[in-house]
Structures are given as structure tokens and as C-alpha cells.
Amino acid sequence: MTPNRVLVTGVSNPLGAEVARRLAGQVPHLFGCDVADPVSALEEMDFVHADTRHAVIGKLIRQLRIDTVVHLAVMIDSPHDERSIHETDVIGTMNVLAGCAAPTSAVRKLIVKSSQSVYGAGPADPSFFSEEMTSHERATSSITRDLLEMEQLVSEFALRNEACTSTVLRLGFRVSDDTTLGRYLSLPIVPTFAGFDPRLQLLHEDDAAEAIVRATLGEHPGVFNVAAGGVVLLSQAIAIMGGRAAPVLPPYGRWLGRMALRATVRIDLPAHLADVIAFGSVTDCARLESEFRWKPAHSSRGVMDALARGKEVELIESPSPPQEYELQVYLQRRRREGRNGANRLAAHR
Amino acid sequence: MIQPTARARRRSSKKAEIVRPAGGFRLPKPVRRLQRQAPLYALQGLGELSLRLRQMTGREVIDLNRIMELVQFIYKQQELARRGPNYTVDEFGFDPEWTESFLPAFKLLYRDYWRVETTGVENVPAAGRALLVANHAGVLPWDGTMIKTALFADHPHPRHVRALVASLFMGMPMLSWFLRRTGQTVGHPDDTLRLLERDELVLVFPEGVRGTGKTFKDRYRLRRFGRGGFVSTAIRARAPIIPISVVGSEEIYPMVGDLPPVARLLGLPYFPVTPFWPWLGPLGMIPLPSKWRIQFHAPVHVEDHPPHAADDQHLVMALSDEVRDTIQQGIYDNLKLRRGVFL
Numbered sequence: 001m002t003p004n005r006v007l008v009t010g011v012s013n014p015l016g017a018e019v020a021r022r023l024a025g026q027v028p029h030l031f032g033c034d035v036a037d038p039v040s041a042l043e044e045m046d047f048v049h050a051d052t053r054h055a056v057i058g059k060l061i062r063q064l065r066i067d068t069v070v071h072l073a074v075m076i077d078s079p080h081d082e083r084s085i086h087e088t089d090v091i092g093t094m095n096v097l098a099g100c101a102a103p104t105s106a107v108r109k110l111i112v113k114s115s116q117s118v119y120g121a122g123p124a125d126p127s128f129f130s131e132e133m134t135s136h137e138r139a140t141s142s143i144t145r146d147l148l149e150m151e152q153l154v155s156e157f158a159l160r161n162e163a164c165t166s167t168v169l170r171l172g173f174r175v176s177d178d179t180t181l182g183r184y185l186s187l188p189i190v191p192t193f194a195g196f197d198p199r200l201q202l203l204h205e206d207d208a209a210e211a212i213v214r215a216t217l218g219e220h221p222g223v224f225n226v227a228a229g230g231v232v233l234l235s236q237a238i239a240i241m242g243g244r245a246a247p248v249l250p251p252y253g254r255w256l257g258r259m260a261l262r263a264t265v266r267i268d269l270p271a272h273l274a275d276v277i278a279f280g281s282v283t284d285c286a287r288l289e290s291e292f293r294w295k296p297a298h299s300s301r302g303v304m305d306a307l308a309r310g311k312e313v314e315l316i317e318s319p320s321p322p323q324e325y326e327l328q329v330y331l332q333r334r335r336r337e338g339r340n341g342a343n344r345l346a347a348h349r
Numbered sequence: 350m351i352q353p354t355a356r357a358r359r360r361s362s363k364k365a366e367i368v369r370p371a372g373g374f375r376l377p378k379p380v381r382r383l384q385r386q387a388p389l390y391a392l393q394g395l396g397e398l399s400l401r402l403r404q405m406t407g408r409e410v411i412d413l414n415r416i417m418e419l420v421q422f423i424y425k426q427q428e429l430a431r432r433g434p435n436y437t438v439d440e441f442g443f444d445p446e447w448t449e450s451f452l453p454a455f456k457l458l459y460r461d462y463w464r465v466e467t468t469g470v471e472n473v474p475a476a477g478r479a480l481l482v483a484n485h486a487g488v489l490p491w492d493g494t495m496i497k498t499a500l501f502a503d504h505p506h507p508r509h510v511r512a513l514v515a516s517l518f519m520g521m522p523m524l525s526w527f528l529r530r531t532g533q534t535v536g537h538p539d540d541t542l543r544l545l546e547r548d549e550l551v552l553v554f555p556e557g558v559r560g561t562g563k564t565f566k567d568r569y570r571l572r573r574f575g576r577g578g579f580v581s582t583a584i585r586a587r588a589p590i591i592p593i594s595v596v597g598s599e600e601i602y603p604m605v606g607d608l609p610p611v612a613r614l615l616g617l618p619y620f621p622v623t624p625f626w627p628w629l630g631p632l633g634m635i636p637l638p639s640k641w642r643i644q645f646h647a648p649v650h651v652e653d654h655p656p657h658a659a660d661d662q663h664l665v666m667a668l669s670d671e672v673r674d675t676i677q678q679g680i681y682d683n684l685k686l687r688r689g690v691f692l
Contacts, residue, residue: 123520126537127441195522197530199442231440233530239434251522279519282440301437 001108001165003068003216005029007061009052009096010073011045012036014178015113018209019070019216020045026217031064033057034073043331052092058099061107068109070216071096074150076115077180079268082142089146090153097157100164110166111215112154116201116227116283118147118170121275128284131170131223141271151223158221165221169211172203172227172283173276175307182307184267184277190238191265193257194247198280199231202303207296211288220291225283230299234277240304254278392420415457422453441544443532445509451531455498462638463597467499469645472591475506478545479648480583481552483593484571484676485560488621490514491636492598493533496552499643511544512552513537517618538582545586553579555669562619564607568599569684571677577669580651581659589648592672594679597641600690602626639690642683646675 006023010016011032017039020032024044032038033050041047050060052073061069073092075085093112100107119129120138139145151168158166175182184190203226211226238245249257254274261267269277289295298306353361376384399411429450438444459465473479483496493512501507513536519525534540536553544551554560555574563572583590604621612620626633651668658664 123525124516124535126539127534128539128543130539193522195524195526197526199438199440199529231438231442233438233442236434236436236438279525280442 001067001219003027003109005031005064005066005106006068006070006216007031007033007064007066008045008070008072009033009050009057009092010071010113011047012038013072014039014176015174015205015208015212016072017042018205019072019212022209022213023070023216026213027068031066033060052095053087055095055098057092057095058102061096061099062102062105065106067106068216069096069100069107069111070212071110071112072212074113074115074147076117076143076147077270077273085143086146089143090149093150093153097153101157101161108164109216109219110154110157110164111212112150112166112168113212114147114151114168114170114223115143116170116172116225116281117141117143117272117276118151119281119283120144120272121198121279121281123279125279125281128282129225130284131225131287141275143270143272155223165219167215167220168223169215170223170225170283171208171211172201172225173273173281174203174205174208175303176205180267180269181273181276184261184269184273185237185241185304185307186243187265187267188243189246190243191248191257191261192234192238192245193249193254193278194251196247196251196278197233197235198276198278199282200234200237200276200280200300201227201231201282202300203227203296204298204303204306207298210294211292211296214292214294218292222287222291224288224291225285226288226296227283227285228296228298228300228303229285230301231280231282232300232304234280237304240301240308242308251278388420392416415461418453418457422450425450438530441511441532441534441540442529443509443511444530445532448509448531452498452501455494456502459495459498459502463495463641465495465499465597465641465643467503467643467645469647470499470503471505472645472647473500473504473508473550474589475504475508476548478548478586478588479550480541480545480579480586480588480590481510481550481593481645482579482590482672482676483552483554483595484680485554485556486563486568486595487598487636488561488602488604488619488623489634489636490518490554490561491601492595493552493554495598495641496593496595496643500550508550510550510552513541513554515558515618517558538578541579541582542586545582545588551588555579555673558618562607562621563604565599565603565605569596569680571673571680574669574673577662577665580665580668580672583651584654584659584665585656587652587656589650589652590668590672591648592646592675592679594644594646594676594683595641596643596680596683596687597639600639601636603637637691640687640692642687644679644683646679649675 006027008016008020011020012034020030020042023030024042030045031048032045033048035051038047048060050057071093073088075088078085099105100110118134120140122138134148136148139148154166154168173181175185235245249260258269258274261269395411395416396413399413402410429447436444486492497510500510509532511532511534514528514533516535518528519535541551556572559572602621602623604623606622608620608622612618623633649672
């Protein structure tokens, strides 16, 4: 099925904006929703202020006769507290799924963003996670539990609605100026856990967007790991960024290390990322390669090099100035009224 | 494309950076020259001393080759430090160049400290996959390092062995970093299969920490070989199993007792008490210079079985016992060949 009316949730975060930009030319009708205003307006996209945490999102999906939902309003690396992350990730996804599952809904395809964090990271873990290796026993951080619960909801939805293809993309860790890991690695002196130098597997922002677009335009039901090939050691990554690794964080008691990081360099490293920089987390992307016939263009090393060059990681050129945004919104509203609001206006008169 | 003029090129080109020496106190020039050339003078002096001693006593007192190996080791370390982030590790985090730089140190232990005698090394294929299965002893896994060194020192085609370690060690600071970087990985069936499918040599100790944590009176008595998981993995990967008997590793730390409460407190599987540890502090961690023998046995060709045989628990346990008996027999044979514990 080729997507006709596509809704992108969480379109205001940089990844959502990039996905919308890439989809704009390829699908006939594109809608975006988020709680915040988009960073830059897109002429081809109709933006709606809608919160996935409320049931209104289901109404939106039905009323707009959406047939493809790209659910990117999933918070993974965010400064919000655990409670609101849980609300967005689990309750938000539940609302979106309820909207997709309604008897009158036309949704035939669902793409959900998840993260490599769903596996957690620990010393006893195998060197590579394949898609089946999630477990509730290993879930030590709240985000891992939330993601597991969210994926559980999606898989239940997929079982009940066979007419709808659902794809879950577990995206690898991204490094850029707006991710915690990116900011952490860019420090001039990087405090690391003493005696640990884990393998990091990263994902370039372009590859993340490309994977989501490919999943939207193609037909790939299932769960997929999406991460760059190869690994880069933490010390290597720090050296590429031109910083110095300072193994000063205590090796035991990761919360202590997180507290120290917050106090000294003002980086609030979430618990799951603290585990990653102690033990590392690497996934096996063989399923992605065989099903999508595509693999991320940048290797983990390449992602680090790109961040160090500081050019290629910049996703959106530069946010358009406010006036331009206002203009775009005005034009959008005019177009919308010109298209489907003509008879409503007539009725008013 | 238009070629830029010389002037444009000059303008756009990056200026050479002038590296200034670090400010502050500097030693006078003659002293610095002496500092730079001191290693050379020391080596010259050692060379003459060794010559004199040989003339006086009629035998090799200072082996210059060994000294040169040590010097090379130090220079190699300096060179590695200079490569910065410009190296690649494989997906398991293995850095071959870095690992090989430690070989001189381990060869010193192998040849001079434990005087390891290795037999049957020709049973290890020069290329292709194989699963090496060995007995495990000694409180710290020195036997793994010696098997790895044996394949570098005595095999006609030196190869890296990738050992599987208990997940416990992967959670330890320093150790986890060193083990991963030198090619070890977690003892997980998936990892084993993956390494074998890349045609690597994989070393496994089926006894696990039960083997290293046994007391001195139980020495050279093999523990249970897990549930034979290594055999199923070998059948699935179609890799031959090469049993290895190691003799001598039991005596490096004669463990007379275990303190389970302390071990529980520190999150360790056992807390050893030897005549020297923990009484002498870090000195107690120095292993004793016992005499070692390593025997590589003829391969057990489990790859002849069809892949579905991996699920046949009866066959798997039978093969596991066969490997265990080979290793146990090899231990007895080698104990007989050894004249004494420290000879």
C-alpha cells in the first residue's frame, strides 16, 4: 500500500522535522502534530497542535482519514522527569494505537520509533543484541521499562489488527548537539567510569531519518534494530572529539557517577546512558539489512568523525526566522480554508 | 574545474602551525641530550657487561635478546600511545595491534617464569574455526593467557585465540576493559557462535568459576562441564573441538581456604585465602613459579554430526563427557611427565 494521508506525530523534534521534510515530496497529503511549534515550517505539511497524551489524537486520526501513522512522539533522551516520559511513551502510544484501531479508522500502516535503550546494558549481556533479546528482568532503568511496555502495546495491536502493518524501529544512539550523549562526548575533559572503556554503536541523524522514511514508503512489518556498522570505543570517541578522557567516576554505584556529572559538568545523564558508557550496547542489524535491503550509510566511526567535523551532523540548516514561520502558518491556513473550508464558510453565511 | 592561481591557493591554504615548546623550566641542553641518549648508553653498557660475563664464566649470564625484547616492548608502547584515535577495533572491541604489543611480556612469563612445555600444538588448524576446550584452575585466569601465548609462541602460524570469560569479569573495572580489548568476550552461546562463524579460534573453560575457585586439595580434579552447551554450539557452528590439558596452573595460587561472607560482600564468586593472600597484600597476588605443561589433544570432529544433533541432549552429554575424559587423562599423563611442582 502506498501511503496517501500520512500523520507524523512529534514532528517538532529535530528527527521528526527531518522525516517530515523528506516525506514532503513523496506523499500526497502530509500532516504533522506536536505540542510545541515546529522549528521550521514546511509548506507541504499541515501542522496541528495535538497532544498524544490525550484521546484527541484518536479523533484526529479518524477525522483526517489518516492511512499511515508515523509515531515519533516517543521521548527517549529528554530532560523531562520519569513520570512525564512514561506519560508520553506509554499513554501517548496507547492513545495513538486506540485511534488506529477504531472500527472507522483507515490506518493501514504504523511506524513507531523506539530505541536501542530497550535492551538496557549490563556486564552479563551478549556482545550483540538481536531483536528477540529484550527482557523485563534486565530492565533496570525506567526508560527501558517504558519502552518495553510501549513495544508490548504495539505488538498486541499488530496481532489484533492484521490489516495494518506495524513497524517498530529501534534506533541506535545518536550524537549531536541536542542529545545528551553528544554533549557528553563533546566535553573538553570527559569524566568516565574508572576502568571501563565500552564499545559504542551510534547512528547518524540522516540514517535515522532515512530508515523511518523507508519504513513509511515500503512494507516492512516487524521489529528492527537500526544502528551504524562497526563500533567505536568510548576512549576513541573522546579522542576523535579532541577531548581527554578522565577516568574519575567511581566504577561501582552508577547513580553516584551520575550525580557527580550533574554537579561538575552539568550533564544530566539518564540512567540508561550511564549504563551504556560503562558497559556498552551493540545491536545486530542483520534483519534490517536483509528486509530493507539498505543499511546506514555512516559507520559508528563515521558518525563520530562527522560530529567532530561539526558539519554533517547539523540536521536542519538553520531555523527560519520567526516572521517566515508566521507567514508559512498564514499561508497554510489560507490554503486549508480554500480547499475544504469553502462550503463551511458558505454555511456560516 | 578552474585551477586556482598560485596566489589564490596561497591565500586559501592553511598556514603551518608553529609548535611552541611548552613554557616553564627546561633542563640545560647537555643534560637533555644525555637524557635522550641514556637508553642507548645503558644498552651499550649492558652489551659489554654481558660479553665480559660470558668470557669470565663461559656461559650466557645476561641474555641480550631478552633485553632487546623488553626494549622493543617499551618502544612499541610509546608508538601505540602516539596513534591517538586512529585505530580500529572489531565489533567485539578487539584491538589486535595493541594485544600483540603485550606478547613480549607474556612470552617472558611463558618461557622463563612458568617454563611452559607445549605439546600437540599441530592439532590446532592454521586456518579456520575450532573450539578449544580446556580445564580451568588457579584463582586468576592465567591459564587462558598462557594458552593464547602458546599459540603465538609455538604454533607455525601464530593465531589469536578469543577466550570466553564469565560475565562477572566483564563487570569489573580494568579487567573488563583489558579483556575486551585483547579479544575476549562474554561466555554467551550467541557470542561463541558468532566468533566461530568468523572462522576464529574460540577458547572456552566449561568448568567456569567452579574450576578456578576450587581449593588446593581438590587440584587436578575436573569439575562438571556445565550442561554441555559448548558441544551444542560447536555442532551448530560445525567446528571441531580441541581438548586442552593444562598442568601447573593449580599451583600458582595454592588456595587453602575460601571466605564466602567476604566474597558475598564484594560480589565475587569466592574469596581465596592462600599462604600469601591476603596477608601480604598486593605481594600475595604474585603467582608462584610452578612448572607448566600444556597439551593440545587431537580434535574431536563434532562437525560430522548434522546440525539438528545439537538438540540431542543425550549425544551432547556423551560428547561432553568424552572431551572431559580426554582432558582428565591428559592431566594425569602430564603430571607423570613433570618431575616436580617447581622443576
